[in-house]
Amino acid sequence: MAYSRLNVSWALVTPAIGxxxxxxxxxxxAVVALSFVDFNIAFPGxxxxxxxxxxxxxxxxxxxxxxxxxxxxxxxxxxxxxxxCGLALALALKxxxxxxxxxxxxxxxxSVVPPAVGGIVWKLFVIPGVGGLSYFASFxxxxxxxxxxxxxxxxxxxxxxxxxxxxxxxxxxxxLSSLDSIPGEIYEAASLDGASWAQxxxxxxxxxxxxxxxxxxxxxxxxxxxxxxxxxxxxxxGPAGATEPLNFYAFLTAFTxxxxxxxxxxxxxxxxxxxxxxxxxxxxxxxxRVGG
Amino acid sequence: MxxxxxxxxxxxxxxxxxxxxxxxxILWTLSTSLKQPTEMFQWPPVIVGEPSIQHYTAxxxxxxxxxxxxxxxxxxxxxxxxxxxxxxxxxxxxxxxQKTSMRRLLTLVLALRAAPAxxxxxPYFLFFRQVDLVDTKIALIIVNxxxxxxxxxxxxSSFFDQVPREIEEAAIIDGxxxxxxxxxxxxxxxxxxxxxxxxxxxxxxxxxxxxxxxLTRDNAKTAAVAILNFMPFEGTDxxxxxxxCVLMLVPIVVFVPFVKKYVAGSTTTGSVKG
Amino acid sequence: MRYIGxxxxxxxxxxxxxxxxxxxxxxxKIKILSTNSAYDLELKKFAxxxxxxxxxxxxxxxxxxxxxxxxxxxxxxxRSNSYDVVYLGSEEFGRYASGDILEPLDNYVDMKSxxxxxxxxxxxxxxxxxxxxxxxxxFAATQLLYYRxxxxxxxxxxxxxxxxxEFRNDCELLKKADIQCTALRGQPDTGENxxxxxxxxxxxxxKYFAHEPADLTPTVNTPAAVEALKWYxxxxxxxTVPGSTSATFDDVVIAMQQGRIAMTVEGAPTAGxxxxxxxxxxxxxxxxxxxxxxxxxxxxPFAGQxxxxxxxxxxxxxxxxxxxxxxxxxxxxxxxxDSTFVAITRSSLWNDPEILAKHDYNxxxxxxxxxxxxxxxxxxxxxxxxxxxxxxxxxxxxxALQEAVVGSKSAQAALDDAQTEAVDILKxxxxxx
Numbered sequence: 001m002a003y004s005r006l007n008v009s010w011a012l013v014t015p016a017i018g019x020x021x022x023x024x025x026x027x028x029x030a031v032v033a034l035s036f037v038d039f040n041i042a043f044p045g046x047x048x049x050x051x052x053x054x055x056x057x058x059x060x061x062x063x064x065x066x067x068x069x070x071x072x073x074x075x076x077x078x079x080x081x082x083x084x085c086g087l088a089l090a091l092a093l094k095x096x097x098x099x100x101x102x103x104x105x106x107x108x109x110x111s112v113v114p115p116a117v118g119g120i121v122w123k124l125f126v127i128p129g130v131g132g133l134s135y136f137a138s139f140x141x142x143x144x145x146x147x148x149x150x151x152x153x154x155x156x157x158x159x160x161x162x163x164x165x166x167x168x169x170x171x172x173x174x175x176l177s178s179l180d181s182i183p184g185e186i187y188e189a190a191s192l193d194g195a196s197w198a199q200x201x202x203x204x205x206x207x208x209x210x211x212x213x214x215x216x217x218x219x220x221x222x223x224x225x226x227x228x229x230x231x232x233x234x235x236x237x238g239p240a241g242a243t244e245p246l247n248f249y250a251f252l253t254a255f256t257x258x259x260x261x262x263x264x265x266x267x268x269x270x271x272x273x274x275x276x277x278x279x280x281x282x283x284x285x286x287x288x289r290v291g292g
Numbered sequence: 293m294x295x296x297x298x299x300x301x302x303x304x305x306x307x308x309x310x311x312x313x314x315x316x317x318i319l320w321t322l323s324t325s326l327k328q329p330t331e332m333f334q335w336p337p338v339i340v341g342e343p344s345i346q347h348y349t350a351x352x353x354x355x356x357x358x359x360x361x362x363x364x365x366x367x368x369x370x371x372x373x374x375x376x377x378x379x380x381x382x383x384x385x386x387x388x389x390q391k392t393s394m395r396r397l398l399t400l401v402l403a404l405r406a407a408p409a410x411x412x413x414x415p416y417f418l419f420f421r422q423v424d425l426v427d428t429k430i431a432l433i434i435v436n437x438x439x440x441x442x443x444x445x446x447x448x449s450s451f452f453d454q455v456p457r458e459i460e461e462a463a464i465i466d467g468x469x470x471x472x473x474x475x476x477x478x479x480x481x482x483x484x485x486x487x488x489x490x491x492x493x494x495x496x497x498x499x500x501x502x503x504x505x506x507l508t509r510d511n512a513k514t515a516a517v518a519i520l521n522f523m524p525f526e527g528t529d530x531x532x533x534x535x536x537c538v539l540m541l542v543p544i545v546v547f548v549p550f551v552k553k554y555v556a557g558s559t560t561t562g563s564v565k566g
Numbered sequence: 567m568r569y570i571g572x573x574x575x576x577x578x579x580x581x582x583x584x585x586x587x588x589x590x591x592x593x594x595k596i597k598i599l600s601t602n603s604a605y606d607l608e609l610k611k612f613a614x615x616x617x618x619x620x621x622x623x624x625x626x627x628x629x630x631x632x633x634x635x636x637x638x639x640x641x642x643x644x645r646s647n648s649y650d651v652v653y654l655g656s657e658e659f660g661r662y663a664s665g666d667i668l669e670p671l672d673n674y675v676d677m678k679s680x681x682x683x684x685x686x687x688x689x690x691x692x693x694x695x696x697x698x699x700x701x702x703x704x705f706a707a708t709q710l711l712y713y714r715x716x717x718x719x720x721x722x723x724x725x726x727x728x729x730x731x732e733f734r735n736d737c738e739l740l741k742k743a744d745i746q747c748t749a750l751r752g753q754p755d756t757g758e759n760x761x762x763x764x765x766x767x768x769x770x771x772x773k774y775f776a777h778e779p780a781d782l783t784p785t786v787n788t789p790a791a792v793e794a795l796k797w798y799x800x801x802x803x804x805x806t807v808p809g810s811t812s813a814t815f816d817d818v819v820i821a822m823q824q825g826r827i828a829m830t831v832e833g834a835p836t837a838g839x840x841x842x843x844x845x846x847x848x849x850x851x852x853x854x855x856x857x858x859x860x861x862x863x864x865x866x867p868f869a870g871q872x873x874x875x876x877x878x879x880x881x882x883x884x885x886x887x888x889x890x891x892x893x894x895x896x897x898x899x900x901x902x903x904d905s906t907f908v909a910i911t912r913s914s915l916w917n918d919p920e921i922l923a924k925h926d927y928n929x930x931x932x933x934x935x936x937x938x939x940x941x942x943x944x945x946x947x948x949x950x951x952x953x954x955x956x957x958x959x960x961x962x963x964x965x966a967l968q969e970a971v972v973g974s975k976s977a978q979a980a981l982d983d984a985q986t987e988a989v990d991i992l993k994x995x996x997x998x999x
Contacts, residue, residue, distance in 0.1 A: 005388070008470040012385030016378040016441055017397065023438040024404050027415035034414065041418075041644050042665070060990060062983050063965070085310075092306035095299055100307045105552045110314050112544050114499035116516045117537045120523075124324055124530060125317040128808045130332075132320030135339070150811035152972045165314065173552075197296035222406050229501035233520070236632070238754065239812050240968040247410040254414055255506060256636050257958055258643045264414055271411045278406065421644065509599070509637070509648065510627040521602065523630055 035265035041258060054265035063241060063249060064266065071225070071245040071270070073156065078163035079220045083213055085164060086171030090209075091201055093172065094179045104176070111169040115226065119233025122162050123149075152242035155235050159243045162234065163227050167220055174219075178212040179205055218278050225274070246270040318541070325534035332530055347535035351522075357536060360518030364540075367429050367514060368497040371436040372490050375444050378437070380486065383448030384474045398446065405442040409502055412438075417506055427509040435507070436497040443496065444489050451485030452478055488551045495544060495551075515540055591884040592621035598888075599637060600653035600873065602628040604838070605704055605909075608901040609892055616891050622884045631814075635757070642667050647878040650885040654701065656692040656870040657756050657960070660952035663695040669875040670698040674886035684895065684912050688947050692870040702893045705835065705871035705909040708941035709765070711855040712822055712840065713829035714848070715931045717745050726829070726855040730766055730797055733829075733858050737805035740828050747805040748830050749821035750798075753814045754968045756950075756960030757869075762831065763798065763967060764949055765867050769860030770794035774951050774959075782953065782997045784988035786963055787981035795970050795977040802971045811971055823848065831857045833867075834938045838906030841927055853931025856941060868945035870911070908938075955995050959988045 038050045058064045093104055110118070125132040129145035137144035148154045182205065190200045225247055231237060237244030237252070246266055254263035324332065326343040351357045386397050416435060417426075425431040455478045463473050479486065504514040519540065522533035600606045606628050613624040627649075629637060638652055642662050654662065662668055675682060677699055682690075686706055693701040713726045718736070721743035727733040737747035751759045767773065772790035776783040785791070802810055807821050819836045821827045825847040832840075841849055857866050873892065875885045891897060899915055901907050908925045915921050916939060926935040950956065966984035969975045975983070992998045 005464075005470050006390070009385040009388045012381035012474075013389070013397065016382030016445060017400075019378060020401070020404060020438065020441050023434070024407070024412075027412050027419075028407065030415040030418075031411055060986070062987060063962075088306055089310050092303045092310075095303045097300065097303040097307070100303060103307055103311060105549045107310065107314055108548050108552055109318070109545065112495050112499070112548055113318070114501070114516050114540055114544070116499075116501045116519055117540050120519060120533055120537050121317045121321045124534060125320050132316060135320070136316065145808060147808040147811070150809055150972075152974055165317070168310070169314065197299040198302075222408070225408055225410075228410065229505075229516075232501075232505075233523075235812075238968065239752070240754070240965060240972050240974055242972070242974075247408060250410060251413070251502075254417075255640055256961075258639060260414055260418075267411045267414070271407055274408060275406050421646075427648070505633075510625070520630060520633060521628075 031264045032268055034261050035268045037261055039261040041260060050261075054262050055269065057262060057265075058269070063244075064246075066241045067244050067246045067249040070156070070241070070243065071247075074159065074163065074227075074243075074245050075221055075224055075274070077160050078167060078224050079217055081160065081164045082167040082171045082220055082224075083217060085168045086175055086216075087206070087209070087213070089168065089172040090175035090179055091205060093176050094205070104173075108169045108173060110165050111167065113166070115166070115229035116233055118162065118166060118227075119230040122158070122165075122230070123234050126158060149235055150239060152239060155239055156242050159227070159231060159235060162230055163224060166227060166230075167224060171216055171220060174216050175209050175212060178209045182208050214281075218281055221278055221281075222274065321534045321537050324530055325538050327531060329531060347531040348539070351532050351535050351539070354532075356521065357515070357518050360513050360515045361539065363429060363512055364498060364515040367432045367436065367512075368494050370429070370433045371440060371497040372493050374433060374437045375440040375493050376486070376490060379441055379444035379448055379489075380479065381474065382441075383445045384452050384478060386445065386449045387452035388470075394449075398449065401442045401445050409439065413502060413506055416503065420507055426507055427511050429512045431507050432500070432504060432512060432514065435503045436500055439500070440493040440496055444493055447489045447492065448482070448486065451482040451489070454485075455481045491547045491551045495547065498540075498543065589883075589887060590621045591881070591887065594622040594881050594884045595625060596622050596650045596881055596884055596888050597625045597627065597648065598651040598873070599627050599629075599634070599641060599649045600651075601631055601634045603631075604905045604907045605871075605901060606653075608905050608907065609897070611904075612897060612900065616888060619891070620884070620887055622881075622888065624888065631757070632755075642876060645876070645878045647876070647880055649876060650879040650881045651873045651888060652876055654693075654872055654874045655757055656703070656872070657761065657950045658957050659693060659695075659700075660950075661954045661957045662874070663700065663952070664954065666877050668700045669877045669879065669882050669886075670700055671702065671875070671886060671889070672699055674883060675699075675702070675890060681895075684914050685893075686911055686913055686942060688868070688942070688945070689870045689911050691947055692868075693872055693874075701872035701874045702889055703870040703872035703911050704893045704898065706911045706942065707833050707835050707869045707871070707909055708866045708938065708945045709762070709831050709857050710834045710837070710866075710934075710937055710941060711829060711831050711857050712837075713853045713855065713931075714825075714827075714851055715853045716851060717828040721745055721828075726853060727858045730769055730858050730860050734797065734801055734805075736829075737801060741805065746807055746827050748801070749807045749810050749813060749818045749827050750802060750830065751813055751815055751818055752802060752806075752811045752968060752971060754961065754964030756957050756964065758814055758964065759967050760960045760964045761833075761867050761869060763794075763963070765831075765857060765865045766794045766798060766860075767791055768865040768946075769858070769862055770797070771860070771862045774956075778948070778951055779953065782992055784959070784985055784992065786959075786966075786988055787978070787985040791981055792977050795967065795981060798967060799970045799977055803973075811968065825851075833909075834934075834941065835907070835909035837927060837934055837938075838908040838925065842906050850929050852927065852929060854927070854934045854937040855932055856937065864944070865949065866941040866945040868942075868947065868949040871909070953997070955991050955997075958991050962987050962991070 035054055036049060036051060038048045040046060089107065093100065113121070126148045128147040134144045146154070148158045186204055187200055190204060195203070225245060228247055228251070231243055231248055235243045237248050247270060250263045250266040250270065253259050253266060323339045325347055326345070328342060328344055331341045386394050389397070420426050420431045460473050460477055463477050468476065499516060501516045504517045508514065508517065519533065519536045522529050522536055606626065610626045613626070617623055634653055638654065641649055641652060645667065685702065689703050689706040690699070693699060693703055711726055717740065718726070721739040723736050723739055727736050740747040751762045753759055770790045770793050772788055772794055773785055775781065776785050807826055809817055815833060815836065818830055818832050819839050822830050822832065823840045823842070823846050840846060841852070843849060856864060859865065873889055875882055875889065879885055893911070895912055895914060898910060898912055899918060899921060902910055902915070902921055903924055910916060910921065916935065922935060926933055928934065963984050966980040969980040970977045989998060
């Protein structure tokens with residue numbers, strides 16, 4: 001009886017998992033295969049095996065090397081800032097002060113905005129001299145008309161800030177639910193011992209959410225380069241490649257230059273690195289947890 | 293400690309700062325969408341002079357954008373149907389497997405979500421070209437379903453886990469088959485979770501940009517991509533672009549409060565499990 | 567069936583040159599992929615006339631410049647049959663001219679007819695490959711020096727700059743008089759900053775290749791090229807409006823149109839937009855002159871835009887009929903009178919009183935039409951190298967320019983890196999060993 005019910009369960013699972021495996025493993029295998037051949041889409045018959053040639057091209061491709069650095073910057077800095085800001089916001093929202101409760105739901109908005117829309121929203125916000133940023137600066141008597149997307153550093157900083165904008169709400173929400181699960185008695189006990197609110201945060205809240213932050217960091221590291229549409233709309237990867245991460249470079253290589261095999265090798269290297277780093281990190285976290 | 297001044301200062305300052313950071317760009321877009329063309333690039337900038345809905349009437353009348361909006365709705369709703377048809381039974385099944393198989397399958401599902409979307413773009417482009425599905429809604433629905441299933445299974449299985457097993461057992465003793473248990477007992481009990489998942493699937497599909505950009509031309513173009521056409525060859529029409537952005541945000545704004553509880557809850561359960 | 571079609575076309579040609587009005591294409595749907603620029607948008611308005619005349623329906627898929635270029639490359643290089651008419655800028659002509667990607671028009675149009683001879687000859691030649699005509703261009707472009715005599719005078723400048731050095735000196739004088747000098751294209755793309763760049767490179771004595779087409783060794787980092795880039799970087803960093811680093815042609819146009827700058831060198835076709843009576847703040851205030859030059863002379867940038875027919879299209883005859891209609895004298899004239907479009911490719915229209923009344927801007931400092939005609943006469947047809955790989959090299963070089971402007975590399979280093987990668991590209995393509 002129990003046995004046959006298990007079989008039914010497997011039968012229910014199979015279509016979805018089967019489709020999922022088919023729809024993910026086959027394409028990934030195809031990309032890996034593509035990265036080892038010389039492929040011209042107009043003449044698929046002439047495809048030849050070229051081994052790791054495409055991967056050796058990385059070394060002499062300045063644009064690839066630049067994109068690798070940008071990728072690093074666009075993963076590490078936004079994730080770090082998201083965690084920091086997300087924690088700051090979560091600690092504030094946890095208090096449920098009068099007039100701030102609506103923020104708990106509403107603050108989620110940026111993270112569900114369509115990324116292409118987010119790109120336009122921010123482009124509009126930072127138009128030199130007449131955007132929303134200039135409007136707010138005018139409150140403080142500043143005549144702010146700098147072209148943020150024109151300089152390398154400021155363009156990268158803008159993309160990072162937009163990336164934080166997208167990520168903070170979800171991080172804050174995740175940390176908030178972790179904070180909400182801390183029993184109130186712990187704080188009461190601390191209060192009886194004479195701890196101030198700030199001390200309670202420093203010695204109770206923060207240490208108790210730290211473990212959750214590791215998992216959130218991995219989750220966000222995998223998500224954060226999903227801002228491709230933002231870059232597409234906001235900077236187009238410029239100026240001078242300052243905001244062009246590897247996935248963006250691969251996209252252009254594939255669909256502007258139709259160099260599909262080289263694009264495939266970029267994507268394989270990119271994916272392997274990101275996923276590999278995250279798995280390494282996850283293992284370290286779980287090893288740490290077991291050891292501790 | 294509750295009377296601690298630090299708590300109030302911190303709470304209000306941080307909330308105010310984040311409210312400004314998180315909402316001002318969106319509010320600025322809203323204000324731009326309501327501006328007269330002459331106010332658009334006025335110095336000093338203004339929030340709104342004389343509000344006008346001319347940009348909204350213009351983009352709704354614009355056949356290009358309105359048909360893209362309809363495409364977005366059709367693609368997103370179809371994605372919900374296909375995703376749920378596959379994921380609800382799968383999640384129910386997973387939640388009724390032995391613990392080890394369940395763990396393995398959920399890890400697999402999670403791992404499949406780890407690969408960045410960009411890795412799929414070339415093979416899907418080549419495949420859909422081969423089978424002549426470029427610029428069709430079907431292609432987008434397949435891709436969006438592929439991205440939605442892991443998420444859906446992950447959330448749904450945690451909802452099915454919460455269905456009290458005693459009720460299910462009682463039904464089986466009364467002679468119900470597993471399928472009957474699922475459709476008559478578990479699904480109704482987990483319905484609010486299923487609805488929340490459907491909304492999350494909708495949002496994912498509604499927001500999808502990369503594949504809509506690459507796999508469509510004109511017939512199946514979705515709103516997320518059509519919005520780019522307001523930044524055309526000559527002179528971005530910021531008023532229309534802003535109005536289009538606001539229209540695209542409407543369903544999102546309507547749904548967010550509704551799914552908030554589930555996003556937070558089930559994802560943390562997820563992170564604990566993983 | 568095919569033979570009947572060809573016969574019918576031949577008959578149509580025999581009867582009256584382009585007057586293939588009798589030819590019907592009922593039930594055919596011509597799909598067009600192009601930019602949403604003035605000409606396309608106007609054409610879309612008039613397209614019902616073509617449908618009435620021939621029975622063929624026309625569907626326009628119009629996008630911004632960058633998405634269009636990207637979609638065109640996918641459609642053409644994959645030999646897709648999804649479109650029957652596709653936009654092609656002459657800067658990318660070399661990329662698609664060989665390999666039977668495009669359908670020659672010679673099979674459908676009598677190239678010797680008076681109607682075809684009416685096209686400005688060098689513009690027509692931009693789309694000619696080994697004697698085969700692959701398009702009838704609807705857009706002819708050179709660049710002009712647009713300047714504000716009133717502002718120049720305020721800074722004590724008597725006449726518009728003749729050389730790039732003078733241009734820079736005048737900027738210096740304008741700056742002293744507290745007047746914003748200029749805006750120039752900064753967006754890295756073969757069709758954006760490289761279109762401007764070529765004339766500076768050539769004027770300083772540089773060129774892209776050692777000896778095209780015999781010796782395709784890139785020469786993008788020669789001392790002359792480095793000098794040219796130093797000039798460009800200097801002007802871009804000290805004398806341009808904020809935003810020039812990534813400015814597209816339209817940003818430059820708006821700066822000029824809104825009266826924010828004293829002069830610029832921009833596409834002649836943008837005059838219609840710069841002086842658009844609905845938006846412009848500089849109507850009546852502009853002078854038009856030949857773009858500056860240098861030690862090697864003057865090289866006004868030269869490019870065209872056209873619709874081409876992919877060889878894979880299944881409606882080639884109908885597409886060719888559409889192309890003829892879309893570039894016909896009558897349609898072009900009406901489009902020009904109805905919009906800001908001035909990139910007219912037909913000689914006869916440049917003598918048309920109505921066109922001249924609308925678009926020959928002349929405020930006492932040079933006639934727009936005369937200056938434009940003069941640049942068209944001398945602009946080098948080899949302005950853009952025509953090898954298929956130039957798009958990739960041009961884009962790479964465009965980035966090098968931007969790298970120097972934002973200061974992440976010196977002019978020399980930026981061009982050295984571009985040279986190395988250009989060599990790589992040409993080696994992979996098999997031109998170099």
